[in-house]
Amino acid sequence: MELNDRKIKILKAIVSSYIHEGEAIGSRTISKKYDLGISSATVRNEMSDLEELGFLVQPHTSAGRVPTDKAYRLYVDKIIRNSSMNKYNEQIKKILQGEIDEMEKFIRNSARILSQFTKYTSFVMTPQLKESKLKRIQLVPISENKLLMVIVTENNLVKNVILNMKIPVPEDQMNRISNLLTQKLEGRQLKSLDKDLYNHISKEIYSIRESFDDKFDDVFMLLLNTMKQYEKVDVYYDGLTNILNYPEYSNTEKAKELLSFMEDKKSMASVLMDETGEDLAVSIGNENKYDEIKQCSVVSATYKLNGMIIGKIGLIGPTRMDYKNVISMVKALSLNVNRLIEENYIDIARSDTDEQKRKG
């Protein structure tokens, strides 16, 4: 059996209707509401075929039919190609502008926009920095026994930790250590900061001068500890309660299952990490890895810094999701987010302007 033009038209009508109404749809409704110029009986025959092909299922004998994940997949693939985002682009631009002071807040605001516009639950997987490179380490005195270690990456993301020192560290020694650490570690990926590297660098230093700052070792060890924290990925949601608006989750048990799953950020992170690195990914129902979200679809986009994917932002909702709307929304948002990140967090000073100066 072939999936001819008419079948596709009917399928599209069914999917679209089911997305918006949430109820199984029958042949009569299709033939009446969508004027395809054929009677309900004909639609009935076609629907029977579509069921055989695996695009539709009947919840029970006398109910209408409901699209399967396979149907959604077909629908989405057709949509993605020619989805426009003009509808939202301007609005998003306006809202996002002026909220870019702090990276994390900026991204969270973006998530809020997503959930508010779409009425689904939005998520953000926050920066994953293992891959990024160190630019500078600076120790700042706080009090006699405490000092602050500020770690700046090449992407200008900053992390800081308070170090408790057993013995006070005078300010000039602090600067020496800062400079030495920066000098030795600049350009290295955060994930490469491990014991091996530590041993290597220590050896190097002690081979030059017999005795060096006695605090250096301590500070270095604390730096390694801090780096461990970078490995944790965090997930943040907005519009969690939107889920409860959909009849799919009017049953508390179902809602609980999904919400619990999402609350366990590790699982959710693993869902998002598993995806291919495409800019826009749609994962429908059974395509998802975990049972708990096999009745959901996840639409996610990447955000990048210097061309490197540092996080994801997107939406999760029932498979009966308004893909058309959602996809253009996510597309538009991620485009704007990426543009703003480029404009605000990338270090033009080094790469571009220096070049230009030389040329000019």
Next chain:
Amino acid sequence: MELNDRKIKILKAIVSSYIHEGEAIGSRTISKKYDLGISSATVRNEMSDLEELGFLVQPHTSAGRVPTDKAYRLYVDKIIRNSSMNKYNEQIKKILQGEIDEMEKFIRNSARILSQFTKYTSFVMTPQLKESKLKRIQLVPISENKLLMVIVTENNLVKNVILNMKIPVPEDQMNRISNLLTQKLEGRQLKSLDKDLYNHISKEIYSIRESFDDKFDDVFMLLLNTMKQYEKVDVYYDGLTNILNYPEYSNTEKAKELLSFMEDKKSMASVLMDETGEDLAVSIGNENKYDEIKQCSVVSATYKLNGMIIGKIGLIGPTRMDYKNVISMVKALSLNVNRLIEENYIDIARSDTDEQKRKG
């Protein structure tokens, strides 16, 4: 009518039963299960009195009776006085230890413990820093046009912002500005950093030297902007889905109402800010300000730094809450949290050790 001893005993039995079973309780059950040595008929008479006194209500004629908020209040007041926390103290101590690297994570972990132990939803209102005083400001170079401003408070909480400068700032000028800002602003409360102060300090500086660092103004303005962010209070939850376990919220509408309310962190913050500053606060049902949580109770404890309340941590659940358990849990946790904050975030160097040195 008086609330005699027997009435209190019966009331306590009813409250306790209702808390654990979640179902209206009848006279027969009371007289059988809790051996008070009286028949169901007597209990019936007493219950009738208790209803008249406003401690009980009947959902409908042939149902048992259910405690009112007034009954819970009585119950809680009796409990709070002699609640012990021995049961949890040791466990909590063990878990909390070793998670204290970073203030915010530490507090969030504490919230997780709360929700996991109690099966209610826990919350944290994160540090409110308006009242705390500045200790140090340090500018750190990042790239030609960008610099990092690190702001350290007296409580060793750190905040940082990336500043985009129109014109490059050389490192020595940066240090001069850092020192000047620190010198002028040290000991001032964050909330006092406003335009007036700016004008005042500017005048002072320019009266001494005719021209000063031209970047000083820019940096100061950016500092003021940053301070605005401190005014925002954030609320964080753990165990949100626990709510769905209670029959009170088996209805999705109800659940949605509550969850939506909590998701709007502004309202939740305002609930917590409104409370008196007591170390342990219990707010039952109608005692709450907002309609959405008039069927909930909120148990919260403060956490402090240098004796100043900087946040709250606690639990929210149905008024039919296991107060006994919850109160000892929150008490035990907050005690430990406060102890660990004292040990790890307070600047002993200044206040204590200096004293001791002099004495020794």
Next chain:
DNA sequence: GTTAGCACTCTGCCCGGATGAGTGCTAAGC
């Protein structure tokens, strides 16, 4: 003051019939 007994009330549950939406099949029409 306490208790046993009894009539009364009200909810929740189960059951069966009615309703209606939708299907599949068949036979007639273009």
Next chain:
DNA sequence: GCTTAGCACTCATCCGGGCAGAGTGCTAAC
């Protein structure tokens, strides 16, 4: 040969009645 009208059949949902059970309030006896 595809399309369509007609019809029997299926199944979920809704509704009302009847029944069981829990609990009360009242009364009268102890």
